[in-house]
Amino acid sequence: xxxxxxxxxxxxxxxxxxxxxxxxxxxxxxxxxxxxxxxxxxxxxxxxxxxxxxxxxxxxxxxxxxxxxxxxxxxxxxxxxxxxxxxxxxxxxxxxxxxxxxxxxxxxxxxxxxxxxxxxxxxxxxxxxxxxxxxxxxxxxxxxxxxxxxxxxxxxxxxxxxx
Numbered sequence: 001x002x003x004x005x006x007x008x009x010x011x012x013x014x015x016x017x018x019x020x021x022x023x024x025x026x027x028x029x030x031x032x033x034x035x036x037x038x039x040x041x042x043x044x045x046x047x048x049x050x051x052x053x054x055x056x057x058x059x060x061x062x063x064x065x066x067x068x069x070x071x072x073x074x075x076x077x078x079x080x081x082x083x084x085x086x087x088x089x090x091x092x093x094x095x096x097x098x099x100x101x102x103x104x105x106x107x108x109x110x111x112x113x114x115x116x117x118x119x120x121x122x123x124x125x126x127x128x129x130x131x132x133x134x135x136x137x138x139x140x141x142x143x144x145x146x147x148x149x150x151x152x153x154x155x156x157x158x159x160x161x162x163x
Contacts, residue, residue, distance in 0.1 A: 071157030081149075085146065086142050092135070101128070104124045
């Protein structure tokens with residue numbers, strides 16, 4: 001169905017003239033430009049670096065850059081060494097756990113009485129758990145030492161440059 005349009009009532013109140021937004025923006029911009037023209041630039045302090053001072057600053061910056069570059073290379077070397085050490089310990093732990101698991105299965109399938117089999121399995125399980133715990137604790141300590149040693153060169157270089 002089609003909607004029926006309702007007739008609008010004509011307004012008897014005359015509408016007020018609308019303000020010209022472009023004109024208002026132009027007036028505001030003109031006032032701002034005039035205010036900027038009236039302001040005087042701030043005077044700069046009369047400190048000019050001489051050639052000797054510039055050379056000293058450049059030399060100091062070069063020394064600090066060289067020190068940080070040296071510290072970064074030491075940090076990278078320490079990090080690589082630590083990563084290799086942690087990786088080696090993880091591989092050793094995995095091999096030890098693999099051999100322990102194989103030994104546990106071998107003892108489980110060996111032809112022996114049930115009480116002896118259960119006793120052997122419980123002892124082997126306890127031993128595997130203790131070994132794994134010790135190895136993973138060692139890996140965690142080595143990882144913490146790795147990060148500490150990796151950051152030492154950077155920390156010492158930053159402390160030296162801060163003085």
